[in-house]
Amino acid sequence: YMSPMPIGASLATLFSLLVALIATPWLAYRFLKADEHEKEYILEETLIYRIYQRTLAPILSSRKKIWLALGIGVGLQLIAVSLLFLRVVEVKMLPFDNKSEFQVIVDMPEGTTLEQTAAVTKEIAAYLRTEPEVENYQYYVGTHAPINFNGLVRHYYLRQGNNMGDIQVNLVEKGERDAQSHEIAKRVRPKVQEIGRRYNARVKIAEVPPGPPVLSTLVAEIYGPDYQKQVAVARKIKEIFEQTPGVVDVDWLVEDDQVVYKMVVDKEKAALAGVSTQQVAQALRIALHGADVGLLHDENELEPLGIELRLGRENRSSIESLENVSVMSRTGQMIPIGDLVTLEKRVEDKSIYRKNLKRVVYVTGDVSGEIESPIYALLDMDKKIAKLDLPDGVKIEPLYTRAPFLEEKVGMKWDGEWQITYEVFRDLGAAFAVVLIIIYMLIIGWFQSFKVPLIMMIAIPLSLVGIIPGHWIHGAFFTATSMIGMIALAGIM
Template identity: 30%
Template sequence: AIDVANILKETKDLVDIDIMAEDVYETYKLIPDAKKIADETLTMEQVNNILYLAFQGMVVATKNSKDSLSQIPIYLVLNKKSKQLKGDKPDDIKKKIASLNLMNRMGEQIALADVVKIVKVKSTPTIQHKNLKRTINIIAETDNVSQVYPLLDARAKMMEYFKDKYEVKTAPLSTYMFDLILTDKKTGEEFLIRWDGEMKVTLDTFRDLGAAFIAALVLIFFLLVIYYKSFAISGIILGGSFLSLIGVIMGHWVADLVTVNTFFLTATSLIGFIALMGISSRNSLLLIDYTMGLIQYDDMEKKRAIAKASATRATPIFLTAVAIILGSALLASDPIFGGLGVALISGTVIAVFVSLLFVPVLMSNTDAICKDENKGKDKK
């Protein structure tokens, strides 16, 4: 634990490193001397009782009262001032307990200090367990940066530091994939360095949101296939949506350039990814529907229908984009939801260009938008 803490202290952007364990310190133990107790005709029970009464306290008698249904216990213990020592040496403890006397069977007063031994011992720290395994926690905070990068740096240093004494193995792919398994080369004893806390929460969040993103893609694609009965049209819509996601990455890159602190891709940014899939798909879907209507009902040529649909739907698409950008601008400066704001703003800007430029090009190169093969063809 000390070696790991030292590595964390040497890692850039990590602060407030601490080991969550009790410090081992020296203390004194009062041990009754059985031989001296027997020589003074005292009993072990007498010595134990006076020690317990003095330092812990105990009930020595009870009192009856007409105002109480039960007996009132009388609790006796030394006050705080009587327990205080002038120093931290064995002689100071002897002086303190010298005032405590015991009466033996002959009626003689025997000083407690004469029948106990004062032994210096080290404290026993509390042993922590988690899932029936002994653990020790080491904590660290990041200095205004994401926890991922400094912890990856620290992990690389640990693998280099422990490789001589331990066989270092990495954990399998999971949300604990940054864990290190150390096996002592001499004894075979195994240790696990587990990255928990914010690191685990971050990986869990990215895993869950990533799964939600993939599920959204699959559901959108199947709904489009059912609606249009065409894989080509569904592919055009999803292809345009994927291109709009490039804007999210570009937006974070630009935000990182113009802000003082590093602007990271966060969990809220992934929420923006999912939202953009719906926004971009809606723009493309309306454009394709309008084009198909012109071809089907107005018997318009395919290219002319695409041009008219793009010109007609441009205004609603622009107005929708402006509304999203203005609404998301309030989130862009927020420390938590800034990633969502930047993702929506930058992704929406790219989605507009994709809907009005990329999607029409793909539509012009497919006959899937013409339900009737005789319609939509160029007239000579």
């Protein structure tokens, strides 16, 4: 994502060197005549020097005025930096991009039928059709939409089941609409979630990220020695997510209880009735999933039509109907399956996620509203998480840069966009420090002084006086690209 910048800067420097060594001397020889330089150049008579002299001479004439000027500079610096902490200028990884698509993710409770999932998905799609910026859409029920880079990181390829639906929404061309894709996503989110609540569905808007994709913008990872304790803590943290203003699309990667019925063949009864276990299993498989039993040759069709033997939808949707399916014994008698099996009811096994070999429970969310930087939502929730009353008097201290080393007690780590933001700004900060050292060494070699470079480099931190308020005036985020520009500006100074 950042590679075009250093590549472009390196090429620009190379071409600038070629122009300086080849084009500039030739142009100077051709167009700069000797008579134009007969007049002696006197620095003190230039306009810039006179303005500079009139401005700084009064300040430098008095020690008190010098300290006053320094105080004003430091004060302006502190005011500019405080805009970041006061959330006037928001810090974010990258600004929102204007994409041509977004996805709507529909999750119904486990055990929901495909028809119920289709109903809510179709209603959401019908609403999206009314939006003027929507060019077309395609919805998928029971499976996932075509995988893009964002879906690859968010594991959308695992979305298979009757309770899942996706809607791929394509917008009209950027030049044909006034609204950005992020504004459109913000506008449709309340309505689609209102439709989802009527069906007890969790509906999320998945935008194409401007930078490296993550599992979600806000991610809380809960670690611990016992999975049930992790789930209990995750449930409380999920409630904090839902109660925090600006945090939307709250979800967690914990599945609801799903009842599963298991028919266990009583081998003694089956043997007495002259029926094998294989017969019972085959009959149930045909009843539920069907079996090809032949071909139908129709003169109106180019190809033969397959004939499938299967119970009707209404009959295969109830246990009673399945128990009434009969199998033939060795004596030719038809015996209902219900007389040969014992029905067991249990809860389906749930998915348990691991990260770096550690069991983890994920709570996810996004940010939308007045404050759209995850860092500030994260800080707001930190205060509430610290006050949680947990069993055994355990207090959670959220970690920001690494997962808990041991799993002897419940712990939590922030992930998502925050992790990438931290790593990028950490690396850019280190690069900035190296740049400052190199600039200092170069100026020392030029002026043969250790003090002069320090005086000259004071202008570098003072550049924040213009940089941060400039972001505020334009309503822009302070992002990683802003940091790169700041480093480049330091080199110019």
